[in-house]
Amino acid sequence: MASAATMVSSDPKIWVVDDCLPVEFVAMVNNAFEDGTAQCQVVKKPNGRELLARNIDFDVKHELCQEVFGRISDLCGIPAAMPFSHFMVSEVWASGQDAHLDHVNVDDVNAEKLCFLDLTRQSSCEADPRRVVPTVSIALYFNAVGGIRFPSASCAQTIAAKAGRMVIFQNYDDEARPSHKDSAAHYGVYFEKLPRRVLIMGILANETPQFTADPRQRGAKTEALIYCAGTKRDPLYHDNPSYDTYKTPEQIAERLRADQKEEEFLRRQEQQTRKPLKLDMIVTLDIQRKDGFCSVEGRNLHGTLLCNLSCSQAMTVNELRGQVKQEADPDDLTNLMLCLPDGQLLTQEHDGTMLARWSVESQPVEAPPEARLEMNNLYGSFLKALYTMFEVTHSGSWPTVVRPVLEKVDPWYALFFLTYITLVVFAVIRVVTALFLKETLASAENDADMAMENSRRVAGETHRKLEDLFVAADEDGDGSLSPEEFVTAMSLPSVQRFLNSLDVSIRDCGPLFDILDDGDGVITITEFCKGLMQLKGQARAIDLVVLQHENKKLLRECERINKTLHTLTKAMKVPAMQRSESQLQYSRLA
Structure with a gap:
């Protein structure tokens, strides 16, 4: 397999090897x-730092493992000697880490395989x-989350993790041994x-x-020994290589105390010789x-929005870093580190790439399953949507099927529904209703004319039937009905049924004859x-009005007659000498 090895820094020398x-x-x-078999555990480091980790041990004798360590030995130019039977890969969640140099306790290594090591050429801890x-030091990564940072490196200070990536860096300049490189x-x-x-x-x-x-x-290979840091007994602790022999608890406790002393010494020394390093600020883009x-949104590890930018797809990562720095850290108080949502860091090696490479196509936010199910019930197919729009148009309850779309899908659908309801429901339907109403009124008017014509036709037929009845009742054929002929005709059951069909009820023929007769004793x-x-039928309003009018005329006539009689009565009571004058006055009144 071809390996892509790149030196990214000269002080210290750092190589990045991919593939x-x-x-x-x-x-x-x-x-x-x-597969989920490894359990998470909280690990507390000697400096008090806590982290959450899952650790899995692998057997060095596995064919793939031997191939890996063989390639690493070839790259570094050292013998392929592996003084351990297992090595550990860790999956770590943590909030951060302090800058440090790797250390290893040589007493943890098999003395026979480490007999070549000259401790006078090694940088050691004063306490131990x-x-x-x-x-x-070597770091092998198995996913693209996080990375490694060298605050004092000459060039690439941050190197992003990548599945299959190996980062190798030197801790010494041989000319300056035993001093290490800060x-x-x-x-x-x-x-x-x-x-x-x-x-x-x-x-x-x-x-x-x-x-x-x-x-x-x-040239010739360098005599050296490779080791792996950490085992299940001491996860991710670089002082305890995964060898077959381990220290006693007392020895480990003594070593931890020495570590604490060294860390305190290094901390004081760093405070005296270096200015404080800036804190890191990781911005997830x-x-x-x-x-x-x-569209670029930048948030810190707590999820707080730091920047919201609109950029061209041709913008480079380096240009984006400048804009994010200006928005999120204008006072230059931190080391800004850009990160993608999947944990991959955008480092200096990515500065020349364009944003289009790291962007994803904007996707609408999916609605919750309950809302999607409701929308499917209302608009999930052509027939469902057709029935829903029928309800919107004719039922009058359109808010019950429109409001869920606006609240749970997208408020912009209000434009469609408002336009549809305004044009179709409030305009077209109203126009159609008006046309129907107009036709109904026109039909009603035609019905009134037809009813009047029908009434005249029925009245004519009734009149002819009454004439036929009169002719049948006129026994002597003189063109008039005497009281005897009228009573005889009205007593016939067939005549009474006919009159009942005309809504004329005959209970007593005598009064009826008097009503029909005009006073000459016969009925024409x-x-x-x-x-x-x-x-025929019940009394109509017009009949009552006519009757009332006739009564008023009779009343006025009676009052006039009463007044005349009263005048005559008074005239009859005056003396004879005044009678001529009264008669003259009466004649005037008459």
Whole structure:
């Protein structure tokens, strides 16, 4: 497999090697974590720092593991000697880490395999000379979360993690041994919500191995020993390599006390010789691509929105870093580190890339399952949508099916529904209703004319039937009905049924004859037909009005007669000598 090795810093010398690890090896490690058998545990470091980790041990004798360590030995130019039977890969959640140099206690290593090591050429702790800085440190990453940072490095200060990536850095300049390089101080970039999978290794040697990606360009191999930091007994603690022999609890406690003394010494020394380092500020970027532009939201680890930018897709990461720095940290108080939502860091090696590479197509936010189910019930198919729009148009309860769309899907749908309701429901339907009403009124008017015509036709037929009845009742054929002929005719059951059909009820023929007769003692055909037609049905309002009018006329006539009689009575009571004058007055009144 071809390896892409790049030196990213000269002080200290840092190499980044991609595609060195077999894909099968990376998959084996990740699958071991994905099956969920490893349990999380809280690990408290000697300096009081706590982290959450899952740790899995792997057997060095595995074919893939031997291939990995063989490649690392070839890259570093050291013998492929592995003085351990297991190594540990850790998955870590943490909030941060202090800058430090790696250390290893040589007493943890098999003395027979470490007999070549000259401690006088190693940088050791004042409190414990057996605790030394390794010549080379190695970090192997199995996912793209976090990375490693060198605050004092000459060039690339932050290196992003990547599945299958290996970071190798030197802790010494051989000319300056046993002093180590302060610029090799580093710390891991961790996240509290995203785990970083890493394998920490180191190389003990008296001189720095010749690192090269092409073994043909290297001379003799450097005598050295490779080790892996951490086991299940002591997770991610770089002082305890995973060898077959372990220290007693008393020895481990003594070593921890020495570590604390050294850390305190280094802290005081750093405060005296260096200015305080800036704190790191990790900004997680959500880059959405839409319509030729990128919408960039930057949030800190607590989820607080720091910036909201609209940028061109052609903008580079370096230009974006400047804008984010201006928005999120205008006073330049922190080391700004850009990170993608999946935990991958955007470092200097990505500065020349465009945002389009790191952006994703903007997707609408999906509604909750309950809202999606409700929308499916209302608009999930053509027939469902058709029935829903029928309800909107005709039921009058359109808010019950429109408001859920506005509240749970998108308020912009209000434009469609308002337009539809205004044009269709309030305009078209009202116009159609008006047309129907107009036609109904026109039909009613035609019905009135038809009713009048029908009434005239029925009246004519009734008049003819009454004439036929009169002719049948006139036995002597003189054109009039005597009281005897009238009573005889009215007593016939067939005549009574006919009159009942005309809504004329005959209970006593005598009064009826008097009503129809005009006073000459007989009833003519005109009097017979006209009288019975007037008696048909119930009394109408017009009949009552006519009767009231006739009564008023009779009342006025009676009052006039009464007044005349009163005058005559008074005239009859006056003396004879005055009678002529009274008669004259009466004649005037008459």
